[in-house]
Each structure stands twice: as C-alpha cells, then as structure tokens.
Amino acid sequence: MHGLGELEAAVMDVLWRAAEPRKVRDVLDRLDRSLAYTTVMTVLDNLHRKQWVERELHGKAYLYRPTLTREEAAARALREVLAASGDPHAVLMHFVASGSDEETDILRSALRRKRVRRT
Template sequence: MLGLGELEMKVMDVLWASESPLRVRDVLERLTGDRDPAYTTVMTVLDHLHTKGWVTRSRHGRAYHYVPARSREEAGAGLLREVLDSSGDAESVLLHFAESVSEREYRLLRRALDRDERRDEKP
C-alpha cells in the first residue's frame, strides 16, 4: 500500500489477520518470509506505524499491544481517496481505473452504485 515499506506491509498483514491485539513478540513470531527481522526492528516498525496512524497501541504492563487503526478495506479506500484528492484530475483517474477492473469488480461497483441510486431516490 502507498506509504508503507515492505516490512511495514508484512507487519500490517499480521495485525489484520489477528483477532486480538498483539505484542511485538507476537508479531515477530507470526512474520513469514526469507529473513527473520530482529525484535528491535519489529518494535521500531510498529512504533513508526503508530506515528503514521496505521496502528493504535495500549500499554499492558511493560509491553504495548498493537491493533490496526483501520481495517484493510478501510485503509485501501482511504488510499484511493488520497490518490483521487491529490491527482488534480479525479475523473481521469477514475476512468483509467474503470478500464482496468475485472468483470467481478465491475459487478461489485455496479451493485454499489445501484444501491446508492436507490438510496438517493427515497424521500
């Protein structure tokens, strides 16, 4: 996702997959990949994610417990909103995006737009 480095994205994937808050050690144990980062590296990444507003944390004893500030879907929608707002030409961005969607994605968008139209028609 925009604004996230490779390890930050992996850490967010771990947090989004969890149903409960995680400590640094919990995140470290669940990370997968070619290399195992150090505990302090994961701690620093989580601190950066907190500073950037991607995660919230609460202290339990001596350790912080981390949770995503938004769901993966909310984060994706927020990034799309940022792209549209900063593009200078949201219409062109949306048209290019619309040309790239799959048939399934088209049906989802059509359903959402139809739902919004029906909502707007109600008195």
C-alpha cells in the first residue's frame, strides 16, 4: 500500500483480515515471518502515530484496529498519486485508456452515482 513500508503493509493486511481488534501477539502470530514481539509492537506504534490504526487499552495490552478499510486506504493512495503526478488529468486519461471493459463499467457507474448525489 502506498505510504507504507513492507512490514507495515503486512501488519495492516493482518488487521484488515481480522474481524475484531488484535493484540500485538495476535498480529505477530498471523504474520508469515519470524519477527520479535517488540518489532511488531514498534510497527503498530508507528502505524498508530501515522493514524493508520487506533488502539484501545484492554487490560495490560492494546487492541489495534485499522482507521480505514483497505478500500479507503487504496483510494487515499490513488489520490496521493494523482496529487503528486503534476498532471492529474493526463494520469486519469491514461488510467481510463488502460482499463478493462469491466473497470470502465465500474467507473461509469460510480460517476453516475456521484452525479445523482450532487443533485
């Protein structure tokens, strides 16, 4: 995910897949890597500081949950790419031109819904 390091993205993936908030140990146990508990704790603390996760003290441990859905985070990343491109119009035109028929239909539908909400 744009704006996240590799380990941060892996931790966010664990949280996005979870049905409920997770403790550091839960996240560590679900990662496909051999890491120290303190490493995962530091990553979660950094994600909290960056406002990717919120935490709530539960007993002696924090429970972590994402502040955005995976889809909302992806949309934010796309917005940042457009803003950094220098020419959002050209980027969008290239993006649309490279899209599949299904993706084009999804974009058309979303634009129609947006217009209806504005009126």
